Amino acid sequence: MLIDSHAHIQDPQLRPDLEGVLERAHQARVGAIVCPGYDLQSSSAAIEIADQHPQVVAAVGIHPNYLEDWRPDSLVQLADWAQHPRVVALGEMGLDYVNGPRDKKLQQEVFIRQLELAGKAGLPAIIHNRESHADVLKIVREVGPLPRGGVMHCYSGSAELAAEFIDLGYYISFAGPVTFKNARRLSQVAAAISPEWLLCETDSPYLSPEPFRGRRNEPARVVFVAERLAQLQNYPPEELASVMTANAKKLFGI
Numbered sequence: 001m002l003i004d005s006h007a008h009i010q011d012p013q014l015r016p017d018l019e020g021v022l023e024r025a026h027q028a029r030v031g032a033i034v035c036p037g038y039d040l041q042s043s044s045a046a047i048e049i050a051d052q053h054p055q056v057v058a059a060v061g062i063h064p065n066y067l068e069d070w071r072p073d074s075l076v077q078l079a080d081w082a083q084h085p086r087v088v089a090l091g092e093m094g095l096d097y098v099n100g101p102r103d104k105k106l107q108q109e110v111f112i113r114q115l116e117l118a119g120k121a122g123l124p125a126i127i128h129n130r131e132s133h134a135d136v137l138k139i140v141r142e143v144g145p146l147p148r149g150g151v152m153h154c155y156s157g158s159a160e161l162a163a164e165f166i167d168l169g170y171y172i173s174f175a176g177p178v179t180f181k182n183a184r185r186l187s188q189v190a191a192a193i194s195p196e197w198l199l200c201e202t203d204s205p206y207l208s209p210e211p212f213r214g215r216r217n218e219p220a221r222v223v224f225v226a227e228r229l230a231q232l233q234n235y236p237p238e239e240l241a242s243v244m245t246a247n248a249k250k251l252f253g254i
């Protein structure tokens with residue numbers, strides 16, 4: 001069994017086919033799916049799906065690329081949702097210096113407020129980091145280890161940086177890019193992470209693993225990410241799958 005620790009199945013590319021998506025995940029032995037929001041509407045949709053499907057749990061948060069949705073009272077709404085029994089994490093949140101708004105101060109402010117909320121709500125944080133490694137590390141350090149930790153989703157940094165995040169209580173999660181043929185550096189990083197801090201995800205509908213690169217992604221394909229990680233870690237696939245499943249269960253309390 002596997003857990004897809006990050007899949008936006010509420011996305012308009014997947015939701016119309018939700019029953020098919022969930023059925024194929026079930027056939028692929030994906031036992032649970034963590035569905036993070038990226039703005040208020042998608043966070044609410046994540047809760048709605050989790051309410052209707054026992055194998056889906058939700059996370060609520062505002063992604064740095066969706067800050068036009070940010071209002072001072074957004075945090076009140078997130079805090080309210082954090083109490084919901086199907087919400088297992090805050091996120092996704094973080095910094096994106098490629099596609100996020102130019103206003104880095106705003107990105108950082110919204111990230112810090114959500115990290116602090118995760119701490120207060122007693123939930124783990126799901127963190128997005130694109131070309132913003134130094135600032136994400138600085139903020140995560142300044143806010144300090146969260147009672148329930150968190151995860152660096154779709155990890156793209158160095159092994160040294162990963163060690164810093166692990167020290168602060170963050171799991172390291174890999175998605176489709178680790179299966180790409182030209183991903184030499186990322187493969188070396190994935191091979192170096194201690195299995196007890198490793199998670200796998202699809203980031204559906206994005207980043208389909210090989211051999212589906214470039215096509216719409218869905219949770220059933222987390223199997224290809226997990227197999228690649230087992231190969232890199234030199235671990236029997238079944239064994240690494242059960243370690244990663246135990247990690248996800250522990251982190252998200254599922």
Ligand code: NI
Binds near residue numbers: 006008203
């Ligand atoms: Ni995502």
